Amino acid sequence: xxxxVKKFSIALVASVSFMGVAVSVLPxxxxxxxxxxxxxxxxxxxxxxxFVYGGGLSDKQIKETEKLVGIDNPENVASVAVTGxxxxxxxxxxxxxxxxxxxxxxxxxxNADKGVEVTIKTPENITQIxxxxxxxxxxxxxxxxAKIIVASVKKVTGESALTGIYxxxxxxxxxxxxxxxxxxxxxxxxxxxxxxxxxEKMDFDSAKFDQxxxxxxxxxxxxxxxxxxxxxxxxxxxxxxxALKNNQLENAVTQDQINQLMALFEKYQQTSAIDSxxxxxxxxxxxxxxxxxxxxxxxxxxxxxxxxxxxNFFSQVWNALVGLFN
Numbered sequence: 001x002x003x004x005v006k007k008f009s010i011a012l013v014a015s016v017s018f019m020g021v022a023v024s025v026l027p028x029x030x031x032x033x034x035x036x037x038x039x040x041x042x043x044x045x046x047x048x049x050x051f052v053y054g055g056g057l058s059d060k061q062i063k064e065t066e067k068l069v070g071i072d073n074p075e076n077v078a079s080v081a082v083t084g085x086x087x088x089x090x091x092x093x094x095x096x097x098x099x100x101x102x103x104x105x106x107x108x109x110x111n112a113d114k115g116v117e118v119t120i121k122t123p124e125n126i127t128q129i130x131x132x133x134x135x136x137x138x139x140x141x142x143x144x145x146a147k148i149i150v151a152s153v154k155k156v157t158g159e160s161a162l163t164g165i166y167x168x169x170x171x172x173x174x175x176x177x178x179x180x181x182x183x184x185x186x187x188x189x190x191x192x193x194x195x196x197x198x199x200e201k202m203d204f205d206s207a208k209f210d211q212x213x214x215x216x217x218x219x220x221x222x223x224x225x226x227x228x229x230x231x232x233x234x235x236x237x238x239x240x241x242x243a244l245k246n247n248q249l250e251n252a253v254t255q256d257q258i259n260q261l262m263a264l265f266e267k268y269q270q271t272s273a274i275d276s277x278x279x280x281x282x283x284x285x286x287x288x289x290x291x292x293x294x295x296x297x298x299x300x301x302x303x304x305x306x307x308x309x310x311x312n313f314f315s316q317v318w319n320a321l322v323g324l325f326n
Contacts, residue, residue, distance in 0.1 A: 039076035107168035115285030129158035132210035141184035
């Protein structure tokens with residue numbers, strides 16, 4: 001009996017040890033970020049890249065943020081603060097208080113068909129919003145063909161960075177639609193809430209959820225194009241469920257959360273985004289990027305031997321458990 005207990009203890013320790021390694025390794029898979037913005041590049045329309053820093057930052061924190069987003073020479077960028085008044089202006093919400101405007105962005109306009117590419121330089125301080133949540137919402141608002149870097153000198157949820165993106169386009173003479181900006185903010189809040197609520201579930205993957213959101217938008221646009229009218233409530237629910245199933249999320253996302261998505265996309269399809277060829281192209285580019293990350297993550301897992309280790313781990317545990325009763 002003592003030998004059996006000893007064998008079981010060894011198997012248990014091995015299990016815990018391996019899972020600890022797995023937890024430390026898995027977050028690293030698929031997190032490769034894009035390159036920095038070359039601040040010496042001058043866009044034909046925008047000119048210099050635009051640095052929009054949180055209005056709640058001190059001068060010292062602004063300098064620190066410049067380094068975080070890769071600005072070596074401040075003269076190479078156009079700099080402007082994002083304030084609480086901007087939040088009210090673009091989203092019709094907030095009190096106008098600037099103190100909590102901390103997260104900052106560096107935006108570079110890209111050539112046509114480049115899509116929207118977001119890199120979070122301080123993931124330890126942007127505690128909730130993902131790169132693809134930013135990109136998805138920005139596309140809803142009308143942002144197109146831009147490379148965006150997000151950073152914060154201290155921990156924030158990251159939601160106000162979207163307002164900074166809007167301001168970068170605004171100061172460069174590109175007016176974004178008010179209704180679309182408001183729906184984009186609702187999208188960011190809704191998708192973030194659902195992702196946070198499901199973060200501890202083993203069968204939930206935030207990257208797959210981001211992809212599902214893209215697919216819902218694409219299907220709603222296709223349906224409108226084919227039928228010449230907006231989706232019914234039943235259509236929206238079916239499209240949401242299909243997208244969740246396509247991304248193996250049907251057992252993770254609850255009916256209450258589906259209802260939240262239905263309310264969001266009923267508003268989304270009322271905006272001009274539903275008919276926009278530009279949105280269609282931007283979403284396709286983003287979808288290709290998200291799916292390529294899945295492939296890269298799998299290849300990295302194979303190259304690192306992680307998948308082999310998983311197989312060997314379960315084989316060892318099985319053998320240890322079988323040995324208990326032999």
